[in-house]
Structure formats: structure tokens, C-alpha cells
Amino acid sequence: MLFLQGLVYVGLQAANIAQIAKRHYVGAFLVGYLISWLWSLNVKGVAFRSGWGAVWYALGAGCGTITGMVLVRVIYG
Numbered sequence: 554m555l556f557l558q559g560l561v562y563v564g565l566q567a568a569n570i571a572q573i574a575k576r577h578y579v580g581a582f583l584v585g586y587l588i589s590w591l592w593s594l595n596v597k598g599v600a601f602r603s604g605w606g607a608v609w610y611a612l613g614a615g616c617g618t619i620t621g622m623v624l625v626r627v628i629y630g
Contacts, residue, residue: 555606558595559613560620562588567621571629 565588572581595610 555609556613556616558591559610559615560617561613562591562595563614563617564621564624565591565617567618567625571625575629 565584569581569584569588572584
């Protein structure tokens with residue numbers, strides 16, 4: 554679950570950068586809202602786990618970076 558949380562969180566960040574760069578105000582607002590909402594859930598999930606939890610979250614974040622880059626390229630060319 555932490556892997557998926559990291560993937561979605563960072564994927565949304567990449568998408569939000571594209572929204573901002575393209576000056577899509579509504580999209581940037583909505584994605585920014587989702588990022589903040591998910592962040593509040595992620596803090597609880599990672600902070601109170603030890604050991605491999607942070608590793609799984611970080612791996613998901615790395616994959617989310619690539620996923621976000623691919624999605625932005627598909628959407629915006």
C-alpha cells in the first residue's frame with residue numbers, strides 16, 4: 554500500500570507541474586488539492602511505520618516520477 558501511495562503522490566506532482574506550465578488553473582488547483590489531501594494520509598502511513606515502510610514508499614515515489622513523466626508526455630505531447 555505504501556508503494557502505491559508514493560507512486561500516486563509523486564505522479565500527481567509531475568502532473569501538477571505540467572498543469573502549472575500550461576497555465577491550466579483549474580487543473581492545477583484540483584491536482585494541488587489532491588496532492589495535499591494524499592500527503593496528509595501519507596504522513597500517517599509512513600511516520601508510524603518502521604523498517605521497510607519508508608523503503609516501499611520511496612520506491613513508489615520513484616516509480617511515480619516516471620509514471621507522471623510518461624502521462625504528461627502522452628497528454629501534452
